[in-house]
Amino acid sequence: MPHQVSVFAENKPGKIERITKVLSANGVNIRAITISDSGDYGIIKLLLDRPAEGCELLAKEGIAATLKDIVAVKMKDAPGGLHGIASILSANSINVEDAYGFMVKSHEDAVFVFQVTSPQKAEKILKDEGLTILTDKELYFL
Amino acid sequence: MYWNQDLETIDRPALERLQLSRLRAALERSVRAPFYRTFFETHRVDIDTITTLEHLRDLPFTTKADLRTSYPDGMMAVPRRDVVRLHASSGTTGKSTVIFYTQKDISEWADLIARSMVATGATPDDVFQNMMGYGLFTGGLGLHYGAERLGCLVIPSSSGNSLKQLQLMQDFQATIMHITPSYALHLVEIIKENGVDPHDLTVKKAYLGAEPYTEATRKKLEELWGMDAYNSYGLSEMNGPGVSFECVHKNGMHVWEDFYIIEIIDPDTGAVLPDGAEGELVLTHVNREAMPMFRYRTRDLTRIIPEPCPCGRTHRRIERIKGRTDDMFIIGGVNIFPSQIEAVLMAIPEVGNNYQIVLERDGSLDKVHVKVELYSKMFHGDMKELQTLRKKITEIVRSTIIVNPVIELMEPGSLPPSQGKAVRVIDNREQR
Structure with missing residues (x-):
């Protein structure tokens, strides 16, 4: 199962810079980043090519970072691509807690990444519907 | 004008003889209290060896903690039937500190207040409006x-x-009011809003107390109201108000030394400092029957003004209190010690080792911001969890200090560490 790194950060200038400095110095590549903010603090979510290592590097710097299980599912970079996935999740009453998507190859492939309470179950349901679930290696080195 | 000219202008050697005889009597009375018997025993003090005022230095200090451990009546040095009143300090939760008074103590306290008021020029013709809280607080009933x-x-x-x-x-043409500086600032605005010019009122004097304030605020209040404002210092442990008061010269507060022995000490070493040096005020009450107090550390910083006062009183003056040696702060009239907040924060597993208290003023309201570091291992990348945590901390802190705090979650390592001289309280409120 793939992981992303979630980082606790105060909502202040220089916070992303501190994180990217550590990662860049150690040659860890950021594949995607999102930030959810709650006023004076937020959570920065990073999709890294080496998440376990990246997380450890950040923790060593005293940064509150943790690994989170995620589900990554391949979709068409075309209208309705996400709708197909969302319909399946909805039909199975799976609530998406946090999500983002990114394009892999223009007008061909895209990836939908999300967090749910039981990722194994979500992976299985999507797989059974014929969708391609990305393994950690596949996702990190897309 | 004096209330008791003989005592107020007594020459220093006679005053010191009086202090010593009263101190001796107080020490002898004190051993009737269980607290003092144990206290002198533990510190191996033989009170019979205290035969000069200098020997007072052989006694250990007493502190607020002693008042708490002797709660409720371990310091009571007379039979309970002789006690006629108690007052308790404005604390928050937990044990408050209680002070007892006999009939004679109440009477002598009233006398000291009358003496203080006369020193400001008050007479029986004055109409005194007492706008301090009555009750466990000493300010209202004392004056x-x-x-x-x-x-x-x-x-x-x-x-x-x-x-x-x-x-x-x-309606009753009040001439003197007893009021906190913040309420005096507020009330004058209300009066103006009601179309009354404060200068047209009969009020000519105010006794300001119960809160720290600056010389600038005194001047401002004097102009706004068209009156003279007098600085007063007291603490419940020493009766309440009436420990020291400004005279008409408004230049430092006379400490009534026939009742209180003043020492100024270095708060770090406990060494007694010479007159004029700034340090922590330590007070001994030599006359209270119900509850003697020796060498009580007030935690208030000031200095003795050694020069004689033109008013003719021989009792030395202290300067306006400059601050405190601990980091107690006052929010909305409630005394809060950072240690109270620290104790509950450190019991929350999600909270790291460091915290900081920032006091802000929002209009006329004081706000307590508590910055707490998140403990890395308790971070699971979940926003809802963080929001729940923040609510939980808010609730726990509020139930401890009564005041509603603003909790700010901080990154680990972003606050100054606990060791060394960490700044725990940052007061961004402008002094009134």
């Missing part, structure tokens, strides 16, 4: 008894209800 002793007409209006205050002030 009340003293003003009656002097013979003033006392209006026990207590705090709050500004329009009623104005009406009483006008």
